[in-house]
Amino acid sequence: MVRLLLRFSEKVVGQPITAEVILEQGVPVNILSAHINQLGGEILAEIPSTHLDKIVKAFRDRGVTVTVRKLIEVDSEECFDCGACLSLCPVNAITLEKDFSVVFDEGKCIGSTCGLCADACPARAIKLTR
């Protein structure tokens, strides 16, 4: 799943854009939170990562500003590839490469709904974005 932050301006907020995108694309869009009124606002939504490009395009074509929200941010300057996070990840999003580099697959990460790795990082290089 991927999280999208959808920003609606005053100009477009009156139209049923989210409903239109769901119907047009036939893809479930899960609304996690919304702060919106007639002056505009934003919606945090979750969609299957397989449909990311199409959904983003559909929203953008309708004048919505779309930001793909990162669930996790790994500071590669701070990370020294110790691997302490590795065994904590329930979705195998963290792996050790052949050269023993620690690699994060952000597509697999489930972010703050899990967060097991963040406080185990001795370099404090992992930040969960909320």
Next chain:
Amino acid sequence: MKKLTKKNKRTVAEINKKIKNGDVQVLTVEEMKKLVESSGLEIAYKEIDVVTTGTFGAMCSSGAIINLGHSDPPIKINKAWINEVEVCHPGAAVDLYIGATIMSETKPFEYGGGHVIEDLIRGKEVELRATAYGTDCYPRTRLETTLTKDDLNQFYLINFRNCYQRYNCATNSRGETIYTYMGKLLPHFRNATFSGAGCLNPLMNDPDYETIGIGTRIFLGGAKGYVMGEGTQHDPENRFGTLMVRGDCKKMNPDFIQGASFTKYGTTLYVSIGVPIPILNEGLAKKVAITDEEILTDIVDYGVPRRTRPKLGKISYKELKSGNITIHDQKVRVSPLSSLKKARIIAETLKSWIENASFYLSAPVERLPTDTVSKPMKQTKEIAFVENLIHPAVTCREEEEVKAVAKRIITRSVNHIVVVDDQEKLRGIVTSWDVTKAVAEGKEKLVDIIIKKVVTTTPDEPIEAASRKMAQHNISALPVIDREKKVLGIITSEDISKLVGR
């Protein structure tokens, strides 16, 4: 150059001559292992003069000694802090020791002595605060200043235990996540961690310490350093040898020395160490050919907070580095805690230093001891265990009514009733508070108010560990159970208070 035979051995002086001439043959220890495998021991021995090793791990018994120079008027420092981390004043007026594990008073568990050392090596400015009682010759009683490494007269890493030959693989039997010096361990053996670089480790490749001892020049924190001797708790017989090392922090590279934080455990310093091993004889060529498969260590249950923790089996570093191991027939993911990538980079960097003639080998003045043992602590006072304080638990069954249980609380004058089944196995717990609340809300069935997730203890748990559990969970009693979850009794915070007050 003389011809090498089995009897005709190399010397460190000869190797240094080759380094100077630019024809020394160096391999990282991983490359050497491959060469031995492909071309055989004899050829590897004849062709290769030196192999380089490396490790980059959390080494808690690390620290740095600094000399500040004298202030005017002068001060004989009594207490001092750098970036709010208390530093120790082990000697005369303005010498300080920054211990890696001392935590910041304002940001504990996030910043500590290890970070101070790293910041100084990075060239950052740090804040020093000091107090003193004042003497006739050192009248000053307060001092505040900022410092960088350039302002210090001496800035030396003096680490009294580093570079363990190998280390345990840690896991956790408890029903809760624990935070240890071996990292975060999930409940019920759901993960494991290990430390050490296995076949890259310096001492593992010279296990009889033929070439390592006082005065051995090494790679330390990205600069040249020296072995001062064996480290504390050096335990050669069990292949848990350690090193005491010293190095000039002013010359170190911050990529190779890093402050670190272990949540709910403390701060430490990741230290990089690389030791060159001169292949003085064929025996050494054989020793450095040791593989990860041949290096075994114990899987240890860190869920048991005792000096001797239960061992759950043996495991090789090959399996550990694969990312998965098996514990109790379950596949378990395993994390390294020391950076294997950095260990390799250290071995490669040291190799290039030797090839470029910027690093010469030194023969030890005295070899590391091979016969010392690491003893447990002498304790003059017996410690108390749960079994010393246990008393029978007042119990009830799930199907009972709240009223009956309320009555039992009064007649037996207790605050905790342990809920058990027909086999006396633990089902839950109710407290006098839960019962009072149920009465107030008109609830009749006990089953509606039972707390099912019960924090428990065992007879062999030290009282201090049990007491910590109560404090962490904000509760005042722990049912005592056996392996089959059968209730043996209960201990309460009142029992502990009485013990302390005795």
